[in-house]
Every structure is written in C-alpha cells, then in structure tokens.
Amino acid sequence: MTDDAVPDLRASDADRERVAEVLRDALAEGRLDMAEFEERLDATYRARTYGELAPITRDLPVGGAAATPPVPLGKEPGAGGSWAxxxxxxxxxxxxxxxxxxxxxxxxxxxxxxxxxxxxxxxxxxxxxxxxxxxxxxxxxxxxxxxxxxxxxxxxxxxxxxxxxxxxxxxxxxxxxxxxxxxxxxxxxxxxxxxxxxxxxxxxPRAERRREKLRGGDERRELDGSRHDPLGGLHGPHRRERHRDAD
Structure with a gap:
C-alpha cells in the first residue's frame, strides 16, 4: 500500500468516534466554540474516508492523529508485532x-x-x-x-x-x-x-478477538464438514434404498 492510497481508505465507525472524541476535548478546553464543534461533528459523521476525516482535527493539538489508519491485523503487540x-x-x-x-x-x-x-x-x-x-x-x-x-x-x-x-x-x-x-x-x-x-x-485487542472468533468459526465449519453419513450422505428414499442394499 502506498502513502498516496491512504486518504482513499474507507473509515470505520470507530475512526469517526475517535475524531468526535478529539472534538469534544477541544470544546471542553475552549479551542472550539459550540458552532464550530457542531459543524465539525456533523462533518465527522458524514465522512467516508481518512482523507475526509484528517482535515477536521488538523488544527487541533493531536495534529490529525485521530484519523490515523488502524494497525493492520497481525501487527499489533501480542500477535507478532513490536511495542516499540x-x-x-x-x-x-x-x-x-x-x-x-x-x-x-x-x-x-x-x-x-x-x-x-x-x-x-x-x-x-x-x-x-x-x-x-x-x-x-x-x-x-x-x-x-x-x-x-x-x-x-x-x-x-x-x-x-x-x-x-x-x-x-x-x-x-x-x-x-x-x-x-x-x-x-x-x-x-x-x-x-x-x-x-x-x-x-x-x-x-479487538482485532485479535475478532481473529479468534473467525478462527473458531472456521474450526466449527471444519468439524461439521468432517461429520459424514455412514451411508454415503444419501437421504430420503435413496438412503432407504441404499440401506436395503446393505442388508
């Protein structure tokens, strides 16, 4: 992924909520008045990409960090990543x-x-x-x-x-x-x-918990697939016919 592609990435609900939290802090600290806060908050919840989110907090102390794309799955600490x-x-x-x-x-x-x-x-x-x-x-x-x-x-x-x-x-x-x-x-x-x-x-982390949930679903599907019908998976009249043949 190139840096030029980052602004075009789709933002998640969690990304929008992080920006909203920065705006609430800025309102409480007097950096924004109520009209500016409401205008930016509305823009936050309408944003669809990181490129649309970043300008909303660019002039605030976080420098737009609230709109930083998340760490890719598998790279967070505890899953092969580094704390550094x-x-x-x-x-x-x-x-x-x-x-x-x-x-x-x-x-x-x-x-x-x-x-x-x-x-x-x-x-x-x-x-x-x-x-x-x-x-x-x-x-x-x-x-x-x-x-x-x-x-x-x-x-x-x-x-x-x-x-x-x-x-x-x-x-x-x-x-x-x-x-x-x-x-x-x-x-x-x-x-x-x-x-x-x-x-x-x-x-x-939530990403790790999601992976565990997906892994558990894969294991359940594999277990279900391993269960086979002793009569070859046939059902209904075909199964009954097969059963008579076996007798």
Whole structure:
C-alpha cells in the first residue's frame, strides 16, 4: 500500500468516534466554540474516508492523529508485532477527563500522556489502552472516584502497578504482578476512591478477538464438514434404498 492510497481508505465507525472524541476535548478546553464543534461533528459523521476525516482535527493539538489508519491485523503487540511502534513520545491526545453525574470514555487510537488525571462524581469513566499509543515507557493514570467508578482496560503484555487508596471503596489489584512483555509500557494506577472504585481489566485487542472468533468459526465449519453419513450422505428414499442394499 502506498502513502498516496491512504486518504482513499474507507473509515470505520470507530475512526469517526475517535475524531468526535478529539472534538469534544477541544470544546471542553475552549479551542472550539459550540458552532464550530457542531459543524465539525456533523462533518465527522458524514465522512467516508481518512482523507475526509484528517482535515477536521488538523488544527487541533493531536495534529490529525485521530484519523490515523488502524494497525493492520497481525501487527499489533501480542500477535507478532513490536511495542516499540506504540511508544511514540511527545504529548498525549488528552491529559484528563471529568465526569460529574455523567460519563467519559477514552478508547481507540489515542496517545496516553505521561500522566492522565481523571475525576468522577456520581459518574463513570472508561479508559481503554488496548489500541492506544504511549507518550513514554512508563505512564501514570491518576483516578479520583467519589461515589463513582473508573474502568481501565489494558492489553496483554502491559505491566500494571496499583497504588491507589480506597475508603469505603477500592482499587482492583488483580492484574498487578503480571510480568510485562520486553519493551512493553508500564502503567501505574494511583489516586483515591471514596464510596467508589477503580477497576483494572486485561483484555485482548479487538482485532485479535475478532481473529479468534473467525478462527473458531472456521474450526466449527471444519468439524461439521468432517461429520459424514455412514451411508454415503444419501437421504430420503435413496438412503432407504441404499440401506436395503446393505442388508
């Protein structure tokens, strides 16, 4: 595939949602007013290719990174790829998130900063790192959950360290202590939870899970094909006739 062909690639719903998330952050930070936000959001959901998505965030801090084509299947870490391409340096796509009686979500292709701070009050948040890039080899996610919760999803191979404090709440430590892959990022989860919780869950990237699902379907089809009729696969009257011949 040549670079000239990339703008013509069809964008997915996930690609459009990543651009929409960048626009929401820009609105919250005052980089866009409401009229600009609504205009660009409408253009985002009407876009069909990467070439149409890229200009929407070109003048925002991410520099259009939200419209970057996804990693080809089989090249992500854990499937024969390398973590080196995911530790990109520079600044993160966003440095924090707030949910007050609401929710937030960071997922898809985004860059995790060296320190990401989030706060939830009577709300919830999701921080999904499975397809993310990392600004550094070690990143810190600082969570404050007051009568709310935060769910952090990490891919296999990432080392997790949990240092948060909970009062009538807690930080999930089940994924702590699992050795990381060579060169993989280290994610430190810190903060404070009061009548709330911060969960950490390890899941395979969506592309890998899709491959496993397809592989399972192929295996089932192969198994079904291996089942043969003891009378040669004949049915109905032909089968009965064959049965009489056998007698």
């Amino acid at each position: 391409g995911r530790i990109v340096g520079g600044e993160g796509s966003s440095t924090g998130a707030v949910a007050v009686m609401s929710g937030f979500r960071r997922r898809g292709r985004w860059t995790v900063p060296r320190k990401f701070t989030c706060f939830t009050f009577w709300g919830g948040g999701e921080i999904d790192l499975r397809e993310a890039d990392f600004a550094d080899r070690e990143v810190e996610i600082d969570c404050y959950a007051i009568m709310g919760g935060v769910e952090i999803v990490v891919p296999p191979g990432v080392e997790v360290v949990v240092r948060g404090v909970g009062i009538m709440g807690g930080f999930d430590q089940r994924e702590e202590g699992v050795p990381g892959d060579p060169g993989a990022p280290r994610v430190i989860v810190t903060g404070f939870a009061f009548w709330g919780g911060v969960g950490v869950e390890r899941k395979a």
